[in-house]
Amino acid sequence: MLFVQYGLSQRKNKQFIKPKMKRRTIQSPVSTLLTLALFGLLAMGACKSKKKVAPAPAPAPVEQPAPTPPPAAPQPSAEEIAVGKLENYFNSIAQSTNVDAANRTINEALGMFSNSQTPVLIVIHQENGIKDYDEPTTIEKYLHYLKDTKKNLNFISDIRLDGNGRVTELELRRKK
Amino acid sequence: MKKYISLFLLLFLATAAVSVAQSDNISPARKQAIDSLALEKVKDLSKYISIIGSKETQFSEANRVMDRAEELFAPGAEMGVSSLNRKEIAYYKVRRYFERLMALNYDRVNITWYDIHYISDLERQPDGRYVGVVTVYQRFEGTSLESGLNYRDTTKKDITIYVEKKQTQIAGRTIEFWDVMLGDIRVTETSA
Numbered sequence: 001m002l003f004v005q006y007g008l009s010q011r012k013n014k015q016f017i018k019p020k021m022k023r024r025t026i027q028s029p030v031s032t033l034l035t036l037a038l039f040g041l042l043a044m045g046a047c048k049s050k051k052k053v054a055p056a057p058a059p060a061p062v063e064q065p066a067p068t069p070p071p072a073a074p075q076p077s078a079e080e081i082a083v084g085k086l087e088n089y090f091n092s093i094a095q096s097t098n099v100d101a102a103n104r105t106i107n108e109a110l111g112m113f114s115n116s117q118t119p120v121l122i123v124i125h126q127e128n129g130i131k132d133y134d135e136p137t138t139i140e141k142y143l144h145y146l147k148d149t150k151k152n153l154n155f156i157s158d159i160r161l162d163g164n165g166r167v168t169e170l171e172l173r174r175k176k
Numbered sequence: 177m178k179k180y181i182s183l184f185l186l187l188f189l190a191t192a193a194v195s196v197a198q199s200d201n202i203s204p205a206r207k208q209a210i211d212s213l214a215l216e217k218v219k220d221l222s223k224y225i226s227i228i229g230s231k232e233t234q235f236s237e238a239n240r241v242m243d244r245a246e247e248l249f250a251p252g253a254e255m256g257v258s259s260l261n262r263k264e265i266a267y268y269k270v271r272r273y274f275e276r277l278m279a280l281n282y283d284r285v286n287i288t289w290y291d292i293h294y295i296s297d298l299e300r301q302p303d304g305r306y307v308g309v310v311t312v313y314q315r316f317e318g319t320s321l322e323s324g325l326n327y328r329d330t331t332k333k334d335i336t337i338y339v340e341k342k343q344t345q346i347a348g349r350t351i352e353f354w355d356v357m358l359g360d361i362r363v364t365e366t367s368a
Binding site for chain 2: 099119121124125127132133134135136141144145148149150153168169174
């Protein structure tokens, strides 16, 4: 019984809906026009966006500042040059196996000093700013020491030059 | 009055004790640097002895090295000399020892020192000096080509080391330095 009622009510509904749908089909040309207009607008929009994607005209060249050349390496000071030369002399003398050759190098190296008695200080330790020194020596004795002992235990930690670029004092330090 | 004098003496002694204690305050790293410095001097002496003894060394070089070697010693220091051929140990002033070493009647002399180490660490003495003892082993080889005479021995030697803080003037500045001086070198063993 219930089924029959349900079937009836469905049929009633169908009857009610049908005229509504017909009304819609009557209005369809307007909506079609509207839809077409919408599409048209969208298409125009799409065309516009395509224009944007197209390569833009090259921007006017902006004048770039000329690349600044890298700063020139600072020239080594007279002291740095002297230290480099002396370290080479020290190594050469200590490694020399020939006494005459070592003596020639010693004489060459002595030419860099104001005199052969130029003081050489050797720092053996430093603590709280206080330096402990070995007994001060002279450059002549130190160069011969390198030749005799064949050991170069120190590096140059300080150097003083006179107006002629000659070494007037040398401070060495124990290599670690 | 006596009371004040004794009080003043007491204060003076206390101040002196504090100043001695302060000057004795050397950090282990600093002490290590001084120990190394003194040991390095002994190693330098070994090089000098080898150069002086070598027959390949020019006379002028040997004399220069003798001066450097002599500077390592405290005034009046003596060097012990032993031989497998006699029991006594002879002692010479270091300069005399170097001169004898240079004049040894061999064609080839080779002297090497090895196993150089402290047998008694540097210890501060009441006079402020540090005193220690370093032992070395010396291998001596002398060869005469004509007679075919060869002499070899190994001696163990003890070297007393004195280290003292001194001052000197360098370019108008006062520089404090550690003065290392070698004392007598005593022979303690001789073997083939």
